[in-house]
Amino acid sequence: MTSLPDWLVERAALDEVPAASRDRVERADPGELASRVAAVRDDDAAEIARHPVAPAVAQIEARIAAESRQRTQRRRRRARWLGLATSAAATIVIARLAIEGSAPPPDPDDQTQGVRAKGAPHLLAFRHAGDTIERLAEDAVVRAGDVIQLRYHAGGQRYGVIASLDGAGLVTLHFPEREDAPPDATAIAPRPTALPDAYALDAAPRFERFFFITANSPLDVSRTLAAVRALAPRDDSETAPLALPPGLRQWSLRLRKADHPALHQESP
Amino acid sequence: MVLRRCRKLLGDEQAARDAMHDVFVQILSRADELHDGAPSSLLFRTATNVCLNRIRARRRRPEDGDPELLVQIAAHTDPAARSAARAALDALFRHEPETTALIAVLHLHDDMTLEEVAAEVGMSVSGVRKRLHKLRTKLHALEVSP
Numbered sequence: 013m014t015s016l017p018d019w020l021v022e023r024a025a026l027d028e029v030p031a032a033s034r035d036r037v038e039r040a041d042p043g044e045l046a047s048r049v050a051a052v053r054d055d056d057a058a059e060i061a062r063h064p065v066a067p068a069v070a071q072i073e074a075r076i077a078a079e080s081r082q083r084t085q086r087r088r089r090r091a092r093w094l095g096l097a098t099s100a101a102a103t104i105v106i107a108r109l110a111i112e113g114s115a116p117p118p119d120p121d122d123q124t125q126g127v128r129a130k131g132a133p134h135l136l137a138f139r140h141a142g143d144t145i146e147r148l149a150e151d152a153v154v155r156a157g158d159v160i161q162l163r164y165h166a167g168g169q170r171y172g173v174i175a176s177l178d179g180a181g182l183v184t185l186h187f188p189e190r191e192d193a194p195p196d197a198t199a200i201a202p203r204p205t206a207l208p209d210a211y212a213l214d215a216a217p218r219f220e221r222f223f224f225i226t227a228n229s230p231l232d233v234s235r236t237l238a239a240v241r242a243l244a245p246r247d248d249s250e251t252a253p254l255a256l257p258p259g260l261r262q263w264s265l266r267l268r269k270a271d272h273p274a275l276h277q278e279s280p
Numbered sequence: 281m282v283l284r285r286c287r288k289l290l291g292d293e294q295a296a297r298d299a300m301h302d303v304f305v306q307i308l309s310r311a312d313e314l315h316d317g318a319p320s321s322l323l324f325r326t327a328t329n330v331c332l333n334r335i336r337a338r339r340r341r342p343e344d345g346d347p348e349l350l351v352q353i354a355a356h357t358d359p360a361a362r363s364a365a366r367a368a369l370d371a372l373f374r375h376e377p378e379t380t381a382l383i384a385v386l387h388l389h390d391d392m393t394l395e396e397v398a399a400e401v402g403m404s405v406s407g408v409r410k411r412l413h414k415l416r417t418k419l420h421a422l423e424v425s426p
Contacts (some may be wrong), residue, residue: 017391019324022281030398052281059283072304079309156347191377192395234377241376 133167169226179218195230
């Protein structure tokens with residue numbers, strides 16, 4: 013007879029013991045199990061008596077509604093920026109759009125050079141400052157708290173993953189939303205597209221490097237992130253390309269943190 | 281079940297209640313992806329992830345508390361002193377996928393067998409074993425390095 017862990021007692025109380033655990037439950041002391049299941053059910057009843065479900069459900073529903081409104085507001089905010097481009101006052105925005113419409117930058121990490129008819133896949137980074145935006149070039153100096161908006165150009169590729177690596181070695185996924193997203197979720201739009209959310213820089217030192225990894229078949233997000241994570245502990249993580257399987261293309265943009273401007277002239 | 285899980289991982293009543301709300305917001309926000317079947321596994325897994333994220337956030341602000349749960353994981357992995365384990369944890373998990381932390385908690389903290397962990401996270405048993413082996417190797421390397 014063995015004592016069961018709490019999580020398995022919880023499953024037993026709900027009659028949801030997984031197949032992989034049935035032997036374990038059968039080997040358990042039935043008296044002890046019955047007693048612990050009864051305790052769980054008593055605790056549930058007491059909790060519901062102390063804290064009725066309805067107010068909690070209302071709070072949760074309100075939060076879901078609020079988050080949905082925030083997503084809508086973000087979409088509207090992006091639409092406002094596009095609207096500004098039609099006004100004479102928004103010269104800076106027009107200038108940015110003109111830059112984005114120009115030829116793409118060189119693609120030093122492109123492993124399949126020669127196919128350039130649609131330009132190389134690349135990212136553009138913009139810094140929000142009030143109602144204006146500023147395009148950030150390679151090695152632009154940024155500070156903790158700066159809000160960065162990324163925009164990708166697919167360059168004829170159909171799938172992509174966008175991630176960043178900072179000077180503290182932390183890797184952040186920007187697209188798709190989740191590391192456990194299915195490969196189909198890495199599909200990217202053929203037109204230049206801004207990511208749905210901006211990104212506030214933290215106090216990580218030295219640099220922030222954004223990677224755009226693309227392919228013409230769906231990408232495994234976790235494996236792709238593993239390549240970025242593998243680069244993180246290396247001394248040359250600021251400059252080295254990712255070790256990627258054949259057929260994948262990569263492009264990176266490095267921003268310098270304000271406390272390390274001395275490295276500004278270093279080439280990628 | 282969700283509140284008890286959050287209490288156990290976070291050790292704080294108010295934080296556990298906040299986390300419980302996060303769990304249901306996360307799950308209900310993706311209601312169109314839910315399917316019929318035993319929901320306890322999804323609730324348990326989501327609660328664990330929400331709490332781990334809160335513990336990570338605490339670790340970025342060390343004045344807020346002590347990452348007891350992750351220290352327990354390290355203590356199971358090797359009987360090193362708690363202080364040494366705590367110092368190693370940042371490096372241990374920094375470059376690992378989030379699922380590795382989940383796997384470590386389920387196996388080392390919740391006493392799930394490899395088969396149970398595999399079923400819970402939707403991986404193969406060998407995949408789970410490899411992740412845990414890699415974590416142990418990494419912890420050992422951290423401890424022997426100067």
